[in-house]
Amino acid sequence: MNEPLIKIEHLQKKYQDNLVLKDINGEVQPSEVIALIGPSGSGKSTLLRCINQLEKPTSGAVYFQDKDLTQATAQDLSQLGEEIGMVFQSFNLFPNMTVLENIKLAPMRVKQMNEQDAETTAMQYLTRVGLAEKAAAYPDSLSGGQKQRVAIARALAMHPQVMLFDEPTSALDPEMVGEVLAVIKELANEKMTMVIVTHEMNFARKVADQIWFMADGVIQEKNTPDELFNHPQEAKTQDFIQKVLTI
């Protein structure tokens, strides 16, 4: 096996007296797709946000390639944005810019790309998510599914090595979930390394190489989808799997 792309060691996160993450360990290999599942409040999103330092871990280390991100300077973290893309539950598109400007901004400001090249790249990814005709539209005029596809295109335009998805379909109307999941699935087929926090169990089962099941701030169990869903080892996992599958 290769060197892991991301390595998490003894990660802890505390808000005042509330220990949200307790001693998290894990590795993400290149081209691997990890699905983070578990009940609400188990710390999935916090873990994801600790990986790209949107939250400062209380202790422990997060390595990207060989660099410990918890010790990185502000400048290093800015470079991190190029390497680790993130897609949010609430899209977080910039409402003051058109779709095209949303995608162009970071390549131009961070990668110093000229406007022409940035526009070409942006159009390329917009086409890929099927929204080329919306280039000149403002985000507020798009549907939720379209917004999330633009957000994915925006993250991809930075050519990241890893994509983090924080419940990418939780804020969507049911009929729009499919179009977003299809885009993510296609990325998986292209061997993009991804960590996905999701409540879509069927999707996790189909797309993920590994599933990490979290509860109470701890990764209770890591396994392949088939093993985890069919033969859960821990009591908490069994309890959770039973609940979600009987719905």
Add this chain to the structure above:
Amino acid sequence: MQGWQQCFKKILAVMVAGLMLGVFTSTSASADDDNLQKIKDQGVLRVALSPDYPPFEFQVNHGQGEEDVGLDIDIIKKIAKDLGVKLEIENMSFSSVLVAVETGKADIAIGGINPTPERKQSVDFSNIYYNGGQAFLVTKAKYKQLKSAKQLNGHTIGTQTGTLQYNLAKQRYTKSKLVGMDKGSDLVLALKTNKIEAMGVEKPVAEAYVQNDPDLVMFQSDYDLSSDETGTAIAAPKGSTSLIAAMNQSIDQIKKEHLISKYMKDAAKDMKTNTVDTSMLHYWNYFFKGFQYTLLISILAVMGGVILGVVLALMKMSHFKILSWPAISYIEIVRGTPMMVQVLLVYFGLGVVVNLPALTAGIIAVTLNSAAYISEIIRGGILSVDKGQREASQSLGLNHKDAMRFVILPQAFKNIWPALGNEFIAIIKESSIVSIIGVTDLVYELNVVRADTYRGVAPIIVVMVVYFLMTFALTRGLNYLERKMKYE
């Protein structure tokens, strides 16, 4: 912890304010007796006065521009000529003229000033150059019951605040209610609308009013006065013995040659030219000039205030205490003190260090004031932008500066646009406070026109309409821009 920090911040603010005060008071030490030499070296005599007190000093409208004229103007012209220097008049409000002398903004002050013992504590006076005596103005209707000063006790008397007339009336008419106002023209209006029954005033001023207003009648006062209190004299900084001696020489000559009655005749003539046509249209250039200054001050203060406001807001939100604390103290001090005091502090206080023209001082003061308010609006705007916008910027690798510039600030400005609009309107209106240091804005011109025309109400209405048109146009413009800012 929170409470402790709050408390500490307040203490810090008070300390900073105290420090500033200390600097200014300690540097405004009394002048040495080289004032006369300094005037001669500069070749200019700078005189502070308030040209809204006919016949002593007022302005005439030549059609193109206005000129200060009157008894006092003739006297300082004569003094400047005798000293062999040029005359430079610094127009300002009457309450500021003595401060201007104390702080070195002007070399001398004139303006029907009575050399009272209180005033003598802060400035020195020349000999008395004019002794007109005191009188009272009443309306024709009132005159039927109130014909002499003997009947006054128990009636409501109005005088200008902080003047000799006020103190005299207070001592003499113990049963009367006293009303103090800033402007003579306001008192006349109060008289006509029966807010006061009699108005205590310098005799020549009363005579001027009676000549120009058929509704008014005057009678002599019955005060028992030493000439020190009835006469008017010129103020100079404390300790300027040689300057006073030089001025007294000119005054002696004026008295010997009976020039005062000639000056008074000139003043009467000038007042006639003023009251030939008292239509507001005739004075349009006064209002237009005031409008231009108000507009200039407002525009510069808004632009400077927004730039400084962004800087202050970012400083206040900084994690570094060395940046946030100065911003917090500044905002607290500015918001916690009246703008009028700030204007005076910038003009006279800062004037001790650098000699700022009144207009510059006014613009600086209004800008500094508005920056504090605008910065709080902007800070609110930045905080109102969704946290996810910052996180998205960060996750894309944008640095703090780019995130602010391209993502946060544009959205913040859109959110706070209506609040900013209110602040801009407030600046237009509140900038009128600079009239006290003699910036010729709308309110300043208003008082000049009222003094010149003896019309109390009409100029107020004209100025109101001008202010309203300015703010109305601004509101319209802001609404238009707000509609354009919608993202679609």
